[in-house]
Amino acid sequence: MNLTIPYHLENYIGGELIAPINNQYLDSINPATGEIFTQVPDSQEADVDAAVLAAQQAFPSWSVMPVEERFKILNRIAELIDENLEVLALAETNDNGKPLWLSKRMDIPRASSNFRFFATGIMHFATESHSMEDKAINYTLRQPIGIVGCISPWNLPLYLFTWKIAPAIAAGNCVVAKPSEVTPVTSYLLSKICLEAGLPNGVLNIVHGNGPNCGEAIVKHRSIKAISFTGSTRAGERIASIAAPLFKKLSLELGGKNPAIIFADCDHEKMMRETIRSSFTNQGQICLCTSRLLIEENIYEKFKAAFVEQVKALSIGDPLNDSSRQGAIVSKVHFDKVMACIETAKQEGGTILCGGHAVKLDGRCADGYFIQPTVIEGLGPSSTTNMEEIFGPVVTLQSFKTEEEALALANATNYGLAATIWTQDISKANRTAAKVQTGIVWINCWLLRDLRTPFGGVKNSGVGREGGWEALKFFTEVKNVCVEF
Numbered sequence: 001m002n003l004t005i006p007y008h009l010e011n012y013i014g015g016e017l018i019a020p021i022n023n024q025y026l027d028s029i030n031p032a033t034g035e036i037f038t039q040v041p042d043s044q045e046a047d048v049d050a051a052v053l054a055a056q057q058a059f060p061s062w063s064v065m066p067v068e069e070r071f072k073i074l075n076r077i078a079e080l081i082d083e084n085l086e087v088l089a090l091a092e093t094n095d096n097g098k099p100l101w102l103s104k105r106m107d108i109p110r111a112s113s114n115f116r117f118f119a120t121g122i123m124h125f126a127t128e129s130h131s132m133e134d135k136a137i138n139y140t141l142r143q144p145i146g147i148v149g150c151i152s153p154w155n156l157p158l159y160l161f162t163w164k165i166a167p168a169i170a171a172g173n174c175v176v177a178k179p180s181e182v183t184p185v186t187s188y189l190l191s192k193i194c195l196e197a198g199l200p201n202g203v204l205n206i207v208h209g210n211g212p213n214c215g216e217a218i219v220k221h222r223s224i225k226a227i228s229f230t231g232s233t234r235a236g237e238r239i240a241s242i243a244a245p246l247f248k249k250l251s252l253e254l255g256g257k258n259p260a261i262i263f264a265d266c267d268h269e270k271m272m273r274e275t276i277r278s279s280f281t282n283q284g285q286i287c288l289c290t291s292r293l294l295i296e297e298n299i300y301e302k303f304k305a306a307f308v309e310q311v312k313a314l315s316i317g318d319p320l321n322d323s324s325r326q327g328a329i330v331s332k333v334h335f336d337k338v339m340a341c342i343e344t345a346k347q348e349g350g351t352i353l354c355g356g357h358a359v360k361l362d363g364r365c366a367d368g369y370f371i372q373p374t375v376i377e378g379l380g381p382s383s384t385t386n387m388e389e390i391f392g393p394v395v396t397l398q399s400f401k402t403e404e405e406a407l408a409l410a411n412a413t414n415y416g417l418a419a420t421i422w423t424q425d426i427s428k429a430n431r432t433a434a435k436v437q438t439g440i441v442w443i444n445c446w447l448l449r450d451l452r453t454p455f456g457g458v459k460n461s462g463v464g465r466e467g468g469w470e471a472l473k474f475f476t477e478v479k480n481v482c483v484e485f
Contacts, residue, residue, distance in 0.1 A: 001196050003087045003189050009040050011208055012191030014054030015201025021046045026181055031097035031328040032319050034367030040184040043209035048217040051205035055147045055174035058202030063144045063172040067122050074119035074170055076197040081112035088186055095185045097328030098282050099319045107159045114162040117451045118170040125472050136484045142476040144172030148226040149218040154180035154330050155285040161187050164228045167471035174203050176218055181210050182331050219243055233460045251464035251474050253456055255389040256417030259410040260290035264299045266422035276310050278446040280373050283326055284393040288418045293397050294409050300399040308353045311373045318365050328368045335369035338392035342374055345385040350376040381412040411437045417457035420446050
């Protein structure tokens with residue numbers, strides 16, 4: 001198939017690629033060069049209405065299609081993503097700024113895995129029955145909700161877009177989806193793949209646009225019964241304020257300020273290698289990145305010296321070069337935000353151990369948005385830098401003396417998405433994992449993901465869980481049926 005990228009992207013509604021009704025577009029910038037990459041529809045409420053209508057027309061037949069037939073279509077989508085890995089990875093890198101090797105290794109393979117996982121999962125999704133001795137039998141139905149809204153972020157564009165869409169349509173729903181207007185291209189290419197795979201018209205509708213206009217129109221629409229959103233805590237709060245009075249189901253995967261708790265008895269070499277990765281993968285623009293490094297006091301100086309040395313060695317360069325470990329920040333707006341956060345850290349009395357500056361490259365990336373990986377020490381747990389999400393290549397160092405102090409530092413923020421614990425003492429690891437206030441804990445590893453496991457956070461990091469049966473449960477309504485003997 002021919003996955004070309006037009007200058008004007010199109011919405012995917014009712015099985016057709018069409019221009020926005022108002023014929024207005026937003027610029028999509030390649031952050032590595034600062035140049036316009038393409039233009040994305042600036043969709044409004046009327047476009048969302050058209051998408052909902054298409055979904056309503058598709059729902060009666062899709063919701064009762066045998067699961068084996070749904071499997072075949074979703075699995076074909078996965079196959080086509082794999083077959084077009086090179087094109088999709090290049091589009092993701094040009095749109096997002098991440099290194100091309102990362103797009104090839106993580107983003108695009110994970111997108112196909114999402115479809116393949118839920119394609120097979122729906123064939124094994126079972127319900128329960130409860131016998132009331134000699135009186136009655138209760139059985140549970142799990143039925144598709146109807147029309148659902150899926151809104152995804154810019155940091156892992158196709159990866160997280162498919163993470164929502166795949167379980168929603170596998171469960172028999174029809175979807176109105178909005179990718180980030182900052183990184184829309186692979187979602188547009190997905191619409192072409194869905195056409196090639198034979199997905200029935202209207203089952204998936206992709207409407208491009210910004211949050212205040214297009215996103216809010218999805219959240220407000222009374223025919224959309226559930227919203228799955230990944231993004232900032234601020235945006236999640238806004239979505240909840242709109243959706244809650246309308247009694248919509250909500251799944252909100254929001255921000256993180258994730259701690260890595262590093263005990264002296266850890267495997268130092270493995271910990272160092274993985275902590276570099278967990279701090280700066282995708283320029284720190286992953287909600288699971290460890291942005292607060294908590295180090296046991298008696299190895300603090302040793303850790304600091306080795307960590308800073310290795311961070312300084314991370315190469316920043318053109319994302320198309322295999323040697324580049326760090327690519328561009330996703331947009332000028334986000335670049336400015338991260339630089340402002342570094343300035344705040346300085347004003348709060350933090351010491352910049354390395355980084356802290358923008359990077360000017362030569363050649364085609366001369367106008368790109370690049371920031372040095374930055375390490376900061378000397379700030380307390382209540383500082384703005386240690387409390388608020390930066391979502392960039394910036395980490396802080398803090399020391400602790402006891403297990404209790406480590407937990408107090410780890411739990412000091414309003415976020416609770418993920419934590420990483422480094423120790424060879426399994427009892428200590430389990431104690432700490434039980435007490436750290438996060439939805440996900442990794443022990444002696446990071447980002448080791450099993451798609452069967454629940455994913456999500458506590459506190460300001462979100463509401464609900466994604467992944468495995470949790471996702472299929474979210475995208476279905478449960479009904480109990482009692483039959484008297």
